[in-house]
Amino acid sequence: MIGLVLTEKIEQEVNILIVDDVIANLVVLTEMIRKSGYVARPVTSVKQAIQAMEVTLPQLILLDISMPDMDGFEWCERLKKDATTRDIPIIFISALNSTEDKIRGFKLGAVDFISKPFEHEEVSLRISTHLKIHRMQQELEMYNQKLQKLVKEQMEKIATEERNLIYAMARMCEARDKGRANHIENIGKNSRLLAMSLQFSGLFEDEISQDYIDTIELAAALHDIGKIFIPDNILQKRGKLTIEEEKVLESHAELGAKNLSEAYAQSEYNDFLKMAIDIAKFHHEKFDGTGYPMGLRETEIPLSARIVAVVNMYDNLLKCYEKEGDGAHEEALRRMKLEANRSLDPEILEVFLKVQRQLKR
Structure with missing residues (x-):
């Protein structure tokens, strides 16, 4: 007709x-x-x-x-x-x-x-x-334009549903890890902001594209997905963990990466899953090589994991100093500066400090 x-x-x-x-x-x-x-x-x-x-x-x-x-x-x-x-x-x-x-x-x-x-x-x-x-x-x-519009709408719908599913999975960990409300949203938004700022700085313009920026926002939300497998008596313990308990907690990095890798094996061209695996496994590595699970150092650590390590430390420090109110932000930055060349990549930290007023807290 x-x-x-x-x-x-x-x-x-x-x-x-x-x-x-x-x-x-x-x-x-x-x-x-x-x-x-x-x-x-x-x-x-x-x-x-x-x-x-x-x-x-x-x-x-x-x-x-x-x-x-x-x-x-x-x-x-x-x-x-x-x-x-x-x-x-x-x-x-x-x-x-x-x-x-x-x-x-x-x-x-x-x-x-x-x-x-x-x-x-x-x-x-x-x-x-x-x-x-x-x-x-x-x-x-005319039909091609209509078809393209329908395909675009369906792709956007699928992307939204996938995003909601990913955040639902991440919130399962957040719900068990008491006292960390909005942590995954903060990590995602701040990772995006930092990746974009690094691209503008020219330091990593060959590695960071617009797709990279979009991907890291979502992939960063799964950085602690491995905590699903950590027992409640360790994950929610109020006092100091024993050495054995620390080892169990640290295993969340490899457990998360392992489970994401099983999904990636069925979809090897999924850039999101590849980045999510790197972040889950290596976001606790340290720039000086003293982190876990593999003791990687400097650029041996994937860029995405180095970015998330910075924003993750910031959000965790804000939680530690939340009793100080408005001073929590300044105290968190002060502590982070001490970690340059130790836990954190100094170049990434330098850019992070320049855009710290735009961070989601």
Whole structure:
């Protein structure tokens, strides 16, 4: 039904621009086009043709090659470079009938070539054929646009559902790790802010793209996903942990990475999961090599994990100093500065300190 309505609308509006400096040719072609049921718009020069197109664009152009102000080849080339006119079918009309002329015309974007003198049936059939092709292209373009819109809406819906699922998983850990409300939201937003700031700083512009920035915001939320496997008596213990209990707690890094890796094995082209694995496993590594689980140092630690290590320490320190009210932020920054070249990458920390007023707390 939509295609039928569109077809009827196009048929009603079909007008054909005829550009030829020979009046006799214009008269003949105008009469042929009118008898074929279309609106003929004859002009004698490219200048007049341009003025006519400023009023209404034609559905097809019959264009002479040899004209005084600008030849047909040159104007055809200009029309095909303009986004507004490049899809209008152009048929060359000319007494020039050499193979070279035809090849040149087709290379410039013309769809057909009609030689003088004109035969009514030939002209009518060629115009009808190219108008049908043009109409089908318009309909196809319309359907493609609708399809692209639907696909985009579905992809956005899927992305939103995946995001909600990921945050739901992360909140399971947050609910068991008492006293850390809004931790995952803070880590995600601050990781995004820091990654963006690092890109602008020029330090990591080759590594950090817009996709990287979008991905780290979501992947950072799963940094502690391995805590799902840690017993409550250790995760929620109020007093100091024993050495054995510390070892169990530290295992959350490898446990989280292991479970994310099982999902990644089914989807190896998922950049989100790859980054989430790096963050979950290495966000407790330290710049000086004294962290866990593998004792990596400096740039051996994935960039995403080094970024999350900074924002994670900040959020944890805010919790430690929350009794100090407004002073918690300043005290957290003071302690973090002491960790440059120890726990934290000094270059990342330097950029972090520059944007600290924009941090989500």
